[in-house]
Each structure stands twice: as structure tokens, then as C-alpha cells.
Amino acid sequence: MPEIHPFKRLRTWTLRAAADQGQIIRVSCNLCRITHNYLPDDLEKLSGNLQLDRLLTKFKCDRCGKRDYLQMKLHFPHGSEYGSLKIRRLKDIRTVTVPVWLDDVLR
Ligand SMILES: [Zn+2]
Secondary structure (H helix, E strand, O other): OOOOOHHHHHHOOEHHHHHHOOOEEEEEEOOOOEEEEEOHHHHHHHHOOOEHHHHHHHOOOOOOOOOOOEEEEEEOOOHHHOOOOOOOOOOOOOOOOOOOOOOOOOO
């Protein structure tokens, strides 16, 4: 059976599908050498049920602030990882108010 290219697999796979399969989304910055594990459920609350090939554009590295070195993988947790694998959980979603100014004349 031919090997399916990982990118094609991600394109047909969604956050909901990953959540249903018990998969973890693992995002690494190759510059800072940091990896965080996310639950697909948490990411779906933020961005909706995205296809996984579009998900990485939503991330930015906490440390270097760049997107260029980010890499995403799907991870199937092993039984021994339950209770020990570090997960970055969604604690809260804050809505920020941003002023939009328009320069006008006195009327
Ligand atoms: Zn980084």
C-alpha cells in the first residue's frame, strides 16, 4: 500500500476527528526547541473544527514570537503517558476591546 504523504493526511483530518480518536496535537518550535501538547477539544473551542493543515497558522511561538519554525504532529498517547504527559490546557478565553480611530473634521 502506498505511503500517504503526511500533509495530505492532515488536510483530510480535522480537530474533531483527532479529538474523537483521543489524539494530541503536538506543536514544536525548532528554533527554541520547545514543545507543547494540546487537546484538540481546547483548540476547537478557539478556532472551530479546522482541518489540521490549516491549524498551524493559528499558532505563534511564545518565546521567539515567530511562526516560521513551528512544526505540528499528531500524537497517539501511550497508556503510560496518562497521568504524566504534560498538556497545555485552555484556561480561559479573553475578549480584548481594541479602539478604532477615524480622523475627521469638526462638523
Ligand atoms: Zn520559538
